[in-house]
Amino acid sequence: MITVKNLTKQFKTTSKSAGLIAGLRNIWKPEYQTVTAVQDISFQINQGEMIGFIGPNGAGKTTTLKMLCGILYPTSGSVDVLGYKPSDRKNEFLKQISMVMGQKNQLIQDLPPIDSFELNRETYGISKSEFKETVKELSDVFGLKTILTRQTRRLSLGERMKCEMAAALLHKPKILFLDEPTIGLDIITQKKLRQYIKTYNERYHTTIILTSHYMDDVKEIADRIIIINHGSLIFDNTLTALIKKYATFKTLKLILNQVPTEKTLRKLGLKYEFKYPEITLQVSPSKIAAVTAHVLKLLDVDDIDIAETDLTEIATKIFESAH
């Protein structure tokens, strides 16, 4: 469905030094800099997959997505999406994809969302009956009934985002690109949006490629993670594989019934963080059973919790090590 081979994107920019003289010098002798946003990346995505595309700011995630949907031309390498070369932007190709950008709107701000939907209906050649049915379905799922006829400019960020999402799904795309769709949304709306994306994928077997800085988005939506940093692909596998590779410890959290003595704490033989009634230990996954048994013998425990390493921590670790 999507095949990317040795994809590279470079931008040529002028570098300007500060000051008037430097500004004047730049007129007759401009200094150019080539910035490599994406460097020689290759991957393949199959139909129905849900991909989490993660990386720090400026890593090249959005640039890659924009090359996949034909907004940007690659400097070198090849991209094949649904059998098309995206940069040709053939109508048949564009009718099968959609992109939601958390920071950019496709809805007409001065008009109600339903008017933008109607424009999309004509643009994508959706029949009136299908359109009516889809709008009803999306409206039920996102709870849009009362907001579809309100001026878009007057909607809250969450309401606008739900309408953006609905507008992108009207033509039932085979591939949905989501570029930070939950940015700025409250926790409840984020959760609802994630839930709908998952349901949509299950129902229509739509391929979903998501970039997000919120690891909860990635954890809940994606079943495969692609990590990109400084334009290079540094990881491409399942979430489980990512945790297995990078999560070198699990967090053992205990709620104690009484304050342990210094001597007892020393007997733990591990690094810990203690603030009564909570004690936290980081334990190697292979030793978790033994350590738990050992700790339960030593301490008077009221409650216990074993947590996987947080995805945000893993991501931070990967990005930092790549620097």
Add this chain to the structure above:
Amino acid sequence: MLHSVTNTIKRYFKIYLILIKYSILRDLTYWQNFIICVVIEILYQAAFLTFFGVIILQTGNIAGWGVNELIVLLGIDTITSELLTGLIIVNNSRELPAKIWSGELDHVLLRPIHPLFNLMLGRPYFPSIIGALTGFIIIAIGLIRLNYFPGIMSIIGAATVFSSGFLIVFSIVTIFSLLTFFFNDTSTLPRIGERLVYSFSSRPHSIFSGFLKTIFFFILPIVYVSSITSETLRTGIEFQYLISAVILAIIFLFITQLFWKVAIKRYTSAGG
């Protein structure tokens, strides 16, 4: 093939009707502003026509064009400049630089429709389109003073030359606007195309000779939209002009498409 072309035209026409409807709705949302714009447009038209009327009446004759011929030309050029302003320039070509540098073009590029259609025609400005109506009144005055009533063939010929000429000036304005892709952060370039058309379309074509004739008949063929249209309306079809206008319109649309293909490769989609 023919079926597919007809379907495409139908589809674009339907989309354009929606865009026009939405433009009206948006203007009506801020209707006070809309009324002010219409009033300003009418006052501007009145001042402009009074000024040029006085000049024409005082001039008497320009390169073989008498006062009444000049009045007809003024009427057609009023339609040209007002339609150009209303359909292409105000909310469209002038907004292009901002759309390029803010990355707002992204969603336009994702739609299964030619992006130039959306960018250059997507948001008509109605006060100017209303202003174009005065052009018909001026043409009527000129023709009455000439005591001449054009036949149906002259009207069809004039309409064809005008449409071709309008496509040519559309292409010129578009090409200059697309230069924005090549230069950093400027809103001046779309205005060069506008100024060229506004400045030279109102001149009788017979004032150009030699090198200037080559420029305004072939390189930047601005004379067709108003001047040749005006002559066709008054004296009937001249096939040499009619065929040139149609062929040049096709060539210019083709060049615009080529230019677009080169320009869009430079798009960097700023803003995340």
